Amino acid sequence: MTRFVVLRPEPGNAATCARLRDQGLEALALPLFAVVPVAWTLPDLARFDAVLLTSANAVRHGALPDALKRLPVVAVGDATAAAARSAGFDVAITGTGDARSAVDQARTKNLARLLHLAGRERAPTAGNVEAITVYSSDPVRVDDADIRATGAQHVLIHSARAARAFAERVDGAGVDRATIALIVISAAAGKAAGGGWREVIVADQPTDDALVAIAANRAIDPGARRGDKRVMSDQVPIDRSRARGPRLGVIIALIGLAFIAGLVAMGYAFKTVPWLGAQTAALTGTGVKSSAATTGNADYTPAQPLNANGETSAPAVIDTAVLATREATLAGQLSVLETRTAAVSADANSAAAQATRAEGLMVAFAARRAIDRGVGLGYIEEQLRLRFGKAQPRATAAVIQAAHQPVTIEDLRQGLDTIAPDITSTNGVAEGGWLKTVRREFNNLIVLREESMASPMPADRLARARRLLEAGQVEAARAEVARLPGAGQAGNWMAAARRYIIARQALDILENTALMGQAGQPQPSPIIVTTPIVPPTTEQVEDQPAPLTATP
Structure with a gap:
């Protein structure tokens, strides 16, 4: 297939190549x-x-x-x-x-x-x-190998400068100009290219569309001249062309003699070659039998095809080697199609898994945001059941339960401020009676501890608990409150903090499940939760927690 080489610079080169390819032509971009x-x-x-x-x-x-x-x-x-x-x-x-x-x-x-x-x-x-x-x-630097690749091709030239540069590069690469046809945008570009080319075709108009039209016309009919302004001769313009009258007459005479000789040879063959007459008789007999068949004769038997000698031709011999080659080719193509289908299926499965993972993470993040804000889950609750109900039923139930009775950091901070006087006091009502309270106060008169250790004073513990709450470390803050003298009076606050911790642990489990791609489908071996989601407690029933106030 003839290629059309485009020399113009970018971005015009890409545009011309695109127009050529739209015409079904093979284009080679070679910007100079x-x-x-x-x-x-x-x-x-x-x-x-x-x-x-x-x-x-x-x-x-x-x-x-x-x-x-x-x-x-x-x-x-x-x-x-x-x-x-x-x-x-x-x-x-x-x-x-x-x-x-x-x-x-x-x-x-x-x-x-x-x-x-x-x-x-x-x-x-x-x-x-x-x-x-x-x-x-x-x-632009162009290798000689690329210039040599333009041999026996059509080259589209959009300027006189490109024509001169291409002619120099062709001569420098040792390419024969007579093998290259030029399609130039103007007569000036054709003159700049010089002579010696196979042909130089000048466009009717100095436009890229005119060059593409000529290229398309050449691809259909290489000898066509339609659409060209003129075809420039490879000879020097001042040389006179040789007269063609005598040469044309000789050609016509030779054609006539050849025709007469053919007629004589055909007549001689009809007289001397016996199988030509036999073939004519066989064809005549076949016509008679065909006529008999049209009359509805039940004894009519269709004639078998005859060979050149008037004999019944033998069935065509099936070449098993050709069939085997075709079968192997089809098998190879089928194998390639199966491989591509498998690759597409694998990509589709991977994309589906990634989409399921992303959707699970979005649902888990939305649930965490709702619980952090202390609002209900709404439609997210149903999504949690659909995507995590089979893989993590306990964690899903814990998140939904926590959303029904949400506990936020602000709730815990305000509750801690409310019960602070009661859990830090030593008025004798605390556990152990007044004797234990006096002993605790006596022990706190002189406290020896390492410099790196935290202060055990109630006020310092309370301050640490508040800082931990501000940082979102509820579990550590709960441990500090549990060590205060009046911790027994903080039962409601401790229960609320436990619900907060359990809800976040459950959310962490759901997010891990989504990351592992186990959301949205039943799993044979769900994630094992080492920490119970709802641990037993003897202080009170956590399904219906009391308000965050101190116990009287």
Whole structure:
């Protein structure tokens, strides 16, 4: 299949290759230049009537300021006009030829003074046109192997500079020009490429669409010339072509002689070759039998196919080697399809597992947030049962129970402030009577402890419990309260703290279950909870905890 090589720089190279592939053609991107911006200074715009753009690269890479948008744009080509409009410019004229024709067209609309924003390598323009370089097409290093790959191909050339550069690279790589066909955007580009090519095809219009149309036409009919402006000869233009009249007459005479000789040979064959007559008789007999079959004769037997000798042809021999090869090919293709199907199934299963894990985590996080805020679960309760009810039934029940009677850090802090005077006092009512209270007070007169050890004084323990609550360490705060002299009077607070701890432990278990991918499906071996979710207590029933107040 013929490939079409595109030499223009990016992003135009990718656009041309895409148009070629849309036509069902094989395109090879081989940019010889790369467009880069060039620093420039904006002149006084009062001296100009319009902006002349001959390439979309000026818009893409020229870093054009918004001040230029006050002037109308004279664009050369539809692509340049489209790029200017996309950038916010007002396109007054869209030329279909070269820059000079666009300048002449602008003068008819009183746009004589033009500011040409162009590349460093450009063709000169006539008239009151001031050119400023805003971008440059720098050469790109291309290996000789890539140049040699263009042999026997069609090469699309969008500028005279690209034509000259490609011709130099072809000669330097040792590629025969006669094997390459050029499709050039203009006659100037064709002349810049030089001679010696297989053919040089010039587009009707200097547009990329015209080049793509020629390429598509060539792919269908390599000898076609439709859609071309002209096909340039590989010979020097000043050489006169040789007359073709005598040569054409000789060819016609040879064709006539060959036709007469063929007729004579065919007549001789009919007379001398016996199997030709036998074949005619066999065909006639077959026609008779076919006629008999149409009459409805029950004794009619269809004639078997005859070979060249008028004999019944033998059944075609089945080549078992060919069948085995085809079977092996089909088996290989089937194996590839099965492998791909298995890979797709594995990816789908993995995605489903990840989605289940993510949904379980979201439900667990939503439940934790609701419990931390002290509000009900709502619809999250049903989601907890569906996703964790089979894998972790005890943890799920504990979370739902805690949501029915929520306990927050703020509740524990306020309750601790309320019972603080009672649990730190030693008024003799505490456990052990007044004698034990006096002994405790006497022991606290002098306390010897290591410097690193925490103070056992009730006030210090209470302060530590408050700090631990602020940090969210409820279990440690509960242990400090349990060591206070009046801890026996903090039963309700201790029970509420226990419910808070149990709820968070249950939430931790549900989150771990979701992370392990066990949420949303029954598990044969659920996570073993070493700490009981609802430990037995003799102080009071925790299903209906009392208000967080001190016990009288």
